[in-house]
Structures are given as C-alpha cells and as structure tokens.
Amino acid sequence: MIKLYQFEISTYCQKVSRILHWKRVPYEVVEVPVSKSRSIRAYSPTSKLPAIEHNGKYIYDSTNIAHYLEEQFPNPSLVPAExxxxxxxxxxxxxxxxxxxxxxxxxxxxxxxxxxxxxxxxxxxxxxxxxxxxxxxxxxxxxxxxxxxxxxxxxxxxxxxxxxxxxxxxxxxxxxxxxxxxxxxxxxxxxxxxxxxxxxxxxxxxxxxxxxxxxxxxxxxxxxxxxx
Ligand SMILES: N[C@@H](CCC(=O)N[C@@H](CS)C(=O)NCC(=O)O)C(=O)O
The missing domain is CATH 1.20.1050.10 (Glutathione S-transferase Yfyf (Class Pi); Chain A, domain 2)
Known part of the structure; x- marks a missing residue:
C-alpha cells in the first residue's frame, strides 16, 4: 500500500491526499512530527514533504507525485490528454x-x-x-x-x-x-x-x-x- 509521509497542515500534502482520494487509491498516512524533520532526507532529498513510498520506491514533491500517480493509476485521470x-x-x-x-x-x-x-x-x-x-x-x-x-x-x-x-x-x-x-x-x-x-x-x-x-x-x- 502507498505510504504518504506528511505534515497534516501542509497544503502540498493535502494536494496529494486529495489526488489519492479522487483516484480511489488506498494509502496509509505517516505523520512526521516537526521535530523529526531531519529524518525526512532519507526519502526526500529536499527534506520537504509530501513524499510517498510505493513498491519500495520513494517519490517526493507534490508535482512529481501527482504525475507518478497519474502514470500508475490513470483512471480517473487528472492530467488533460491534449x-x-x-x-x-x-x-x-x-x-x-x-x-x-x-x-x-x-x-x-x-x-x-x-x-x-x-x-x-x-x-x-x-x-x-x-x-x-x-x-x-x-x-x-x-x-x-x-x-x-x-x-x-x-x-x-x-x-x-x-x-x-x-x-x-x-x-x-x-x-x-x-x-x-x-x-x-x-x-x-x-x-x-x-x-x-x-x-x-x-x-x-x-x-x-x-x-x-x-x-x-x-x-x-x-x-x-x-x-x-
Ligand atoms: N514543491 C514542494 C514544496 C513542499 C514544501 O514546501 N513542503 C513544506 C511543508 S508545507 C516542507 O516540507 N517544509 C519543510 C522545510 O522546508 O524544511 C512540493 O510541491 O511538494
């Protein structure tokens, strides 16, 4: 199952959870305490969230995540075809x-x-x-x-x-x-x-x-x- 590493109040993280809901992809939330921000570098080289883990692979940055999810779960689509x-x-x-x-x-x-x-x-x-x-x-x-x-x-x-x-x-x-x-x-x-x-x-x-x-x-x- 996809793991979403997030800060709950982050609007970028909310962007990713809304994409997952729209695509009806089940996921698990990993809430990262702000004091543990340094540990984020292990899965996000920018030390920023959101990041996701899917099939042993980490993807970071809400834009990259959106396009990755579009590729993996094309229906319903989110990125226009034209x-x-x-x-x-x-x-x-x-x-x-x-x-x-x-x-x-x-x-x-x-x-x-x-x-x-x-x-x-x-x-x-x-x-x-x-x-x-x-x-x-x-x-x-x-x-x-x-x-x-x-x-x-x-x-x-x-x-x-x-x-x-x-x-x-x-x-x-x-x-x-x-x-x-x-x-x-x-x-x-x-x-x-x-x-x-x-x-x-x-x-x-x-x-x-x-x-x-x-x-x-x-x-x-x-x-x-x-x-x-
Ligand atoms: N362009 C990134 C921005 C992500 C971002 O700025 N996340 C903030 C939380 S809202 C963050 O992790 N800040 C921690 C830091 O800058 O060290 C995206 O779209 O995912």
Whole structure:
C-alpha cells in the first residue's frame, strides 16, 4: 500500500491526499512530527514533504507525485490528454505552488493567527518539544516568508493581492465548472488546496466570501476529493 509521509497542515500534502482520494487509491498516512524533520532526507532529498513510498520506491514533491500517480493509476485521470490543456494545467499548478502558497502562509502566520498555527504545527510532537516548536515555529516560518518576499508585505497589501488572485479565478470560472473545462483536473486540486488553506483563517474567509462562484467551485472540488 502507498505510504504518504506528511505534515497534516501542509497544503502540498493535502494536494496529494486529495489526488489519492479522487483516484480511489488506498494509502496509509505517516505523520512526521516537526521535530523529526531531519529524518525526512532519507526519502526526500529536499527534506520537504509530501513524499510517498510505493513498491519500495520513494517519490517526493507534490508535482512529481501527482504525475507518478497519474502514470500508475490513470483512471480517473487528472492530467488533460491534449497538449494545450496540459500546458495550462502546468501553469495553474505552478501558480498555486509557487505563488498562492505563500499568500496562504502569510494569512496563517499573521500576528493574530500565529499562535493557532504554531500549535497545529506542533500537534505531533510531545512534551517540552511540542511547547518549543509551537513557540519557535512562527519565527522560523516568518523568516522563510520574509526571504521569499510576501512576508514583507503588510496584511492589507497581501489581502489586496489575494483579492486580485480571486478575481482572476472568478473570471476563469464564469464559463466552466472547473478551471480547464467541465472536468476536474490537477489544476483544480492544486489551486483549491491553497484557497482552502486561506479559507481556514478569518481574513481569508472574508475575502473568499465575496466570490460566489469561487465558493461553489470550492464546494465541488471538496466534494469530489474529500475522503471524509
Ligand atoms: N514543491 C514542494 C514544496 C513542499 C514544501 O514546501 N513542503 C513544506 C511543508 S508545507 C516542507 O516540507 N517544509 C519543510 C522545510 O522546508 O524544511 C512540493 O510541491 O511538494
């Protein structure tokens, strides 16, 4: 059976679990405590999660995992067959992974939210380690966000950027049920997990709430890919 090594709150890990649910592939979750992050290098050379183990082979990075799963379990498909939609699917996925992700993180680690997410991050550690992680993690994450750049923006500027992203998404969804037409693709799952993460903060929920068609698209994607 496939093993999914994950941090529960990671939206990249949620992307992979949603793909597995959509494809109805049984899997086992291995929750990695944040304090054990160093051990990840044994199966993920970047020391990042998600990673999966399948038939004795390790695959890391949600994009590589998505394409591997598509190859191994082609039905139902997630990557469009035609070249042009395939190219667009890649662009949407990269938008989600390399831009939207950092806005999602910005919202989670706002001063008023960072205690909650520090606790969530430390959830699989115990005792003093758990306490230390919950208190030290915000500083470490904010350091990453600061280097990347979104962390240096004010809350108001970041929310205005997010509103612009939502506007683009909303326009795209005016003519079709999903991002690349009438069927769910990897583009939808990739973009969904980042907005779903934003929706888990009061600030994100408020701004997403202004876009009715985005909310109904999120409901559709959630229903199709939720294992619960
Ligand atoms: N491009 C990677 C990004 C994965 C990633 O950044 N994962 C984060 C968790 S959300 C991580 O493992 N961070 C630990 C670290 O940077 O050391 C993917 O799509 O899988």
């Amino acid at each position: 070249r042009e939609r395939q190219a667009l699917c890649h662009v949407y996925e990269d938008w989600a992974d390399e831009s939207l992700y950092f806005y999602m993180m910005k919202l989670r680690w706002l001063p008023q939210n960072k205690r909650e997410w520090g606790n969530a991050l430390a959830n699989y550690d115990r005792g003093i380690v758990r306490f230390l992680i919950s208190r030290l993690a915000p500083k470490a994450v904010l350091g990453i966000l600061d280097k990347q750049g979104v962390g240096r923006k004010s809350e108001a500027v970041a929310l205005e950027d997010i509103r612009r992203h939502l506007n683009a998404l909303s326009i795209t969804l005016e003519k079709s049920s999903f991002l690349l037409g009438d069927e769910l693709t990897l583009a939808d799952i990739s973009v969904f997990v980042q907005f779903d993460g934003m929706n888990g903060t009061a600030e994100g929920k408020e701004v997403i709430g202004r876009y009715e068609n985005v909310k109904s698209w999120m409901k559709r994607v959630r229903q199709l890919t939720d294992g619960k």
